[in-house]
Amino acid sequence: MPTLAFSHLRKSYGATMALQDVDFEVRSGEVFGLVGPNGAGKTTLLRILMGLLEPDSGTILLDGRPVGQADRERTGYLPEERGLYRKEKVDDVLIYFGMLKGLERRVARRRASEWLRRLGLPGVGRRRVDTLSKGMQQMVQIAATLLHDPAILVLDEPFAGLDPLNTVLVKDLLREMSRDGRLVILSTHQMPMVEELCDRVAMIDRGLIVLYGELEAIRRRQGETEVLVLTDGDLVSLPLVARATREGALTRVVLASGARPRDLLALLAARGNAVDHFEVARTPLEEIFVRTVRTGQARS
Amino acid sequence: MTRVGVVASREFRSTVRRRSYLIVTFGMPFFVALYFGLLALVPAYIMTREGGAEIGLVDDAGVLPVVPTPPAGGAATEEKSAAPGPLGMLSDRLGHGPQAKLAGAFLEKMMAPSHFRRLPDRAAALAALRDGTIERFFLLPPDYMQRGGVDSYESEGAPAGLDGTRGQEDLERLLSGALLAGRLPEALRARAGEPIDATQQVSFLRRADGRLETIDPDERTARQLIPVAFGIVLLMALMTSAGYLLQGLTEEKENRVIEVILTSVRPRQLLLGKLLGLGAAGLLQLTVWCSVAGFAGAILAARTLAYLQPSIFAGCLVFFVLGFLMVGSLMIGTGALGSNSRESQQLAMVWSLAVSLPPLVTWLVLLREPNGVLARALGWFPPTAPVTMMIRLGTGRVPLWDVGVAVLALVAGVALAIRLAAGLLGLGLLMYGRRPTLREIVRQLRQG
Numbered sequence: 001m002p003t004l005a006f007s008h009l010r011k012s013y014g015a016t017m018a019l020q021d022v023d024f025e026v027r028s029g030e031v032f033g034l035v036g037p038n039g040a041g042k043t044t045l046l047r048i049l050m051g052l053l054e055p056d057s058g059t060i061l062l063d064g065r066p067v068g069q070a071d072r073e074r075t076g077y078l079p080e081e082r083g084l085y086r087k088e089k090v091d092d093v094l095i096y097f098g099m100l101k102g103l104e105r106r107v108a109r110r111r112a113s114e115w116l117r118r119l120g121l122p123g124v125g126r127r128r129v130d131t132l133s134k135g136m137q138q139m140v141q142i143a144a145t146l147l148h149d150p151a152i153l154v155l156d157e158p159f160a161g162l163d164p165l166n167t168v169l170v171k172d173l174l175r176e177m178s179r180d181g182r183l184v185i186l187s188t189h190q191m192p193m194v195e196e197l198c199d200r201v202a203m204i205d206r207g208l209i210v211l212y213g214e215l216e217a218i219r220r221r222q223g224e225t226e227v228l229v230l231t232d233g234d235l236v237s238l239p240l241v242a243r244a245t246r247e248g249a250l251t252r253v254v255l256a257s258g259a260r261p262r263d264l265l266a267l268l269a270a271r272g273n274a275v276d277h278f279e280v281a282r283t284p285l286e287e288i289f290v291r292t293v294r295t296g297q298a299r300s
Numbered sequence: 301m302t303r304v305g306v307v308a309s310r311e312f313r314s315t316v317r318r319r320s321y322l323i324v325t326f327g328m329p330f331f332v333a334l335y336f337g338l339l340a341l342v343p344a345y346i347m348t349r350e351g352g353a354e355i356g357l358v359d360d361a362g363v364l365p366v367v368p369t370p371p372a373g374g375a376a377t378e379e380k381s382a383a384p385g386p387l388g389m390l391s392d393r394l395g396h397g398p399q400a401k402l403a404g405a406f407l408e409k410m411m412a413p414s415h416f417r418r419l420p421d422r423a424a425a426l427a428a429l430r431d432g433t434i435e436r437f438f439l440l441p442p443d444y445m446q447r448g449g450v451d452s453y454e455s456e457g458a459p460a461g462l463d464g465t466r467g468q469e470d471l472e473r474l475l476s477g478a479l480l481a482g483r484l485p486e487a488l489r490a491r492a493g494e495p496i497d498a499t500q501q502v503s504f505l506r507r508a509d510g511r512l513e514t515i516d517p518d519e520r521t522a523r524q525l526i527p528v529a530f531g532i533v534l535l536m537a538l539m540t541s542a543g544y545l546l547q548g549l550t551e552e553k554e555n556r557v558i559e560v561i562l563t564s565v566r567p568r569q570l571l572l573g574k575l576l577g578l579g580a581a582g583l584l585q586l587t588v589w590c591s592v593a594g595f596a597g598a599i600l601a602a603r604t605l606a607y608l609q610p611s612i613f614a615g616c617l618v619f620f621v622l623g624f625l626m627v628g629s630l631m632i633g634t635g636a637l638g639s640n641s642r643e644s645q646q647l648a649m650v651w652s653l654a655v656s657l658p659p660l661v662t663w664l665v666l667l668r669e670p671n672g673v674l675a676r677a678l679g680w681f682p683p684t685a686p687v688t689m690m691i692r693l694g695t696g697r698v699p700l701w702d703v704g705v706a707v708l709a710l711v712a713g714v715a716l717a718i719r720l721a722a723g724l725l726g727l728g729l730l731m732y733g734r735r736p737t738l739r740e741i742v743r744q745l746r747q748g
Binding site for chain 2: 047050051052069072073075077079080081082083084085086088096097099100101105144
């Protein structure tokens with residue numbers, strides 16, 4: 001199973017440390033989320049991966065060997081801002097990018113047409129890029145990224161400017177790509193997308209990896225245990241409960257340290273309280289993200 | 301197709317489709333033709349309006365031969381000055397094509413001798429001036445032989461410039477013939493009228509080895525002018541191409557296309573591709589200009605090019621291409637460091653000055669001493685080599701080994717320039733909104 005390993009990467013711009021000993025791994029067949037606040041070092045990391053910047057030290061290995069130009073040619077890179085020639089026709093731009101990745105003109109033309117059709121943009125090829133909406137331009141950019149059938153996908157904010165329909169289309173596409181065994185790195189600020197798509201994540205803050213691993217494991221590690229309960233019993237007075245707040249008909253209960261949801265359920269049953277709804281609530285990734293960044297800021 | 305080829309092809313196609321390129325390429329010859337056409341046609345129109353530049357002439361000094369009494373009702377007789385010598389010579393050089401015929405007819409019209417209308421006295425001449433029959437007249441006063449002065453009268457609306465000047469020259473020729481008539485033998489009189497006949501002139505050149513060779517002075521001028529023209533064309537090509545190039549680079553940088561491109565091609569490949577594509581667009585532009593400028597070509601270029609030795613032409617071409625590659629690379633490299641389009645242009649222009657100023661300031665020395673210390677220093681120093689060597693080659697006195705050294709030095713310069721420029725390009729293109737510091741530039745170049 002191909003693996004992309006970032007090992008002890010360091011990069012500084014003068015006195016500013018953009019990356020400090022960054023160390024993580026991305027596996028094929030998964031959608032890997034790279035999250036972090038603005039200026040955290042995500043773009044620097046992606047630019048090093050794409051060979052646009054040289055690290056001060058550290059390596060990026062693909063299956064144990066340093067990533068080279070040949071690997072980069074098998075990579076599809078979607079930059080955060082739209083990298084398209086605004087005054088040229090969509091077909092011309094796509095064919096040019098395809099040919100830069102080694103496709104023959106004929107093949108690039110055919111694939112451009114196929115991808116535009118698949119992404120819901122048939123007939124757009126003859127139009128100039130600057131006549132398209134923001135969302136359509138983003139879809140063209142996505143087509144340009146996928147045109148040469150890349151084995152590695154590096155996507156920086158791929159959902160920016162997309163309407164809900166296109167968002168679903170791209171999400172399905174990314175799932176399909178990872179199922180096909182491709183290595184997919186998704187860098188975004190949209191936490192719900194990460195929760196929905198990613199198997200594992202790395203959170204980067206001020207050049208440091210502050211969270212890394214399976215999404216569920218991170219949640220378990222970082223999140224407090226919460227349950228949503230609909231009961232006739234008094235929850236606040238229970239020893240297992242740290243605090244409780246009303247959320248409509250339900251009560252959101254934050255359990256005391258060490259207490260498990262099943263302990264609360266057993267206690268309510270033992271006390272003869274009626275329980276009409278009992279749901280373990282997952283801490284949103286966004287909350288974990290904000291808490292982690294604030295803790296880091298407070299520490300520094 | 302290689303990556304360099306892909307970039308070059310795209311660069312060429314996008315450049316030749318630019319509106320500004322099309323306007324400059326096809327509009328320039330049109331505007332130049334219009335400008336020179338107007339310059340030439342206005343005097344021609346004025347002459348046509350004047351009815352063959354008829355000029356009044358009153359001879360109160362009795363210098364000119366007595367002419368028969370004019371027919372009844374006519375107060376004037378006509379005199380025509382001799383055809384000027386250079387016209388016949390120029391006609392020879394125009395060749396026989398349709399453009400040459402057109403140019404010849406035009407020149408004949410321009411250089412046709414003045415028609416003098418003899419008028420009996422000042423009053424008749426003033427009357428002719430008043431009623432518009434003539435626009436100017438000359439009066440030879442009674443004391444002309446003593447003073448040599450000729451009075452000139454012209455109406456307020458008479459055109460100044462070429463027409464008046466040529467009328468006076470023709471009058472001088474007429475007077476000179478009249479004054480010498482009967483005083484000198486006919487053959488001597490003809491020679492005194494035209495002491496040097498340029499069509500019969502033979503010039504000799506003494507070679508360094510002592511041999512004497514006949515030379516055509518026009519050929520010599522052409523041989524020196526054509527390399528200078530190459531130098532000017534090189535500078536023009538650099539200026540226009542660099543403009544398109546930097547405009548394109550700034551666009552790619554601003555809309556982040558460059559990030560996508562640089563994941564597929566190395567900065568050096570990108571640089572070479574852009575240079576080749578734009579060089580081809582520049583050559584196409586020059587070809588269009590040369591083709592459209594057929595009229596001027598019939599008069600000057602076609603004949604001048606016939607004088608050009610193939611070896612000098614080939615030499616100029618080599619230095620043109622190498623010069624374009626070297627200076628173009630440096631312009632792209634430094635231009636990429638600019639944080640906006642204007643700053644990029646300013647940074648890049650430094651190179652065009654560095655390349656052109658030294659040889660253009662010293663070109664007289666280069667022509668006089670093409671193998672002197674200064675000529676060799678500038679000719680072997682890559683940045684100044686292209687223009688310097690073109691000027692030196694024009695003298696036809698530069699030894700082959702000397703040219704070889706200059707070519708080798710320039711090839712090395714091109715390789716170094718591409719290397720440096722690729723490093724700067726890689727650094728500058730990923731910097732947004734600010735210029736890299738000197739330290740960053742040095743570090744980048746060291747890494748490269």
